[in-house]
Amino acid sequence: MTSAAWVVADGWTLTRRALLHWVRQPAQVIVGLLFPVLIVVMFVYILGGGMQVPGEGGYEEFLLPGMFALTMVFGIEGTFTAVASDAAKGVTDRFRTLPMTPGAVLLGRSAADLLNSALGLLVMMGCGLAVGWRWHEGFGRVVVAVALLLWLRFAFLWLGIYLGVRFPSPEAVVVMQILVWPVGFLSNAFASPSGMPGWVAFLAEANPMSATVTVIRDLFGNPGAVDGSWTASYGVWPAVLWPAVITAVFLPLAVRRYQRLGG
């Protein structure tokens, strides 16, 4: 086999390792998948009645695209935990003393996490349909929206890997689990920034996650897009560029950090 073929083969071996974890710890996977469902149910049925939604449609129509993006961003927790625990336990060092390319480890991680997030997205969309969310602009646009969501996940994957090799400790996992909340909420996922105080609204608009949410709301034909059609003026570019910037910064950092781990 050529070395490129080995990268793929080793990457697949490591993806299978993650899949084996799912099989051996199904409870963890199920809890992970159902947690966002719980948030949806709470927001739609408990808080939803009192929420002001820009444009037409119920709160569930506004919330669900936000929840899709939030599920992608929260995926960073899983990436971080897996990478940090491998690094802390010396498993990463063992990988690095094996005659395989470091790229395979990162490839295996990203494939497994993207698969997990794709499954999570599927569950969320099912949950959305159950609570009354719909898409209105045809299936082709749904496919584009899903691709943009996974693209967002891909970007946060590299941030997660970088942070995991940078801070490999159980304490850091807890900090990460807390920090994803303000990051997720300081966005346009749950409420329109137009109702927030000036500087908070500015941060919420600037959150890379908000760009994806705005674009996919438009693609699904859900309410919330500012001033009519956002995509009419910018197209899908904000949701393409933000993740591209994050990836461009953190992918090389993650690879570099991984190669000289502990050094």
Add this chain to the structure above:
Amino acid sequence: MEIHARGLVKAFRGARALDGFDLAVPAGSVHGLLGPNGAGKTTAVRVLTTLLRPDGGTARVAGHDAVSEPAAVKAAIGLLGQHAALDEVLSGRQNLELFGRLHHLGAKEARRRAGELLERFGLAETGSRPVSGYSGGMRRRLDLAVCLIRSPRVLFLDEPTTGLDPRARAEVWESVRSLVGGGATVLLTTQYLEEADRLADRISVVDSGRVIAEGTAGQLKDLLGGDRLDLVVREHGELERAARIVERAVGARPAADADARRLGVPVADRIGALTSVMRALQEEGIGVEDIAVRRPTLDEVFLHLTAAKEES
């Protein structure tokens, strides 16, 4: 030389973890790196196993340069790190198969090798139990089995028994000994002198990033000059008086351990010293609970070496 390091230097934020580290280990031998925490043992292992790039010096392992030919070095070595580097969720068999695949054994061969190693390390009965439920000793044995998937030429064991109970430690020692029978070269780091004494053919004492003494356990013990006389007095209050009597009898001031009521002193003529000390103590009416002549322990050699370095 299967492992050959010359003048290795590695600094972390200005502090030198390795400071002119030299090491030469011939093929087929077990070499112990002995030193306190922070002496640079693990850093040396990480450089030799290609995990760390040194700031200076050269490191050759199995005939290849660790810096310029890391792939060739990786293909020849196995590393047992300080913590059991295992997937805790998977079973022992799944761990062995996973690492076997990553060693590019192929699915069938990886499965066969996993079964063989489980058998050899007494783990065949563990079935599908996750590693998280293993005892410390089982974990360490599985860890060692993973190192041996490819029968490495050179094996690095970084504090293989730290944190294990005496029984598990004996199990690991047993495994290491059986390995050496297979012809591998082993570099072992340890803080336990007994471990180095039992397993290693030669020992390098490491302190502050360099080797300060090297030799067989016997040679290192000879550094302290011959035998030692140990005695325990019956009454705590008589320790000081007994020390003066011993000093008069053998001509050297003994070291005293007040809590254990023990005196220890190096002696040149073992039987002569023993009889003259016994006689003198009897004449003065000092009760002795225990008395023995013995060779120095590696602990004493180690304390002597590191203390001498601090004074200089």
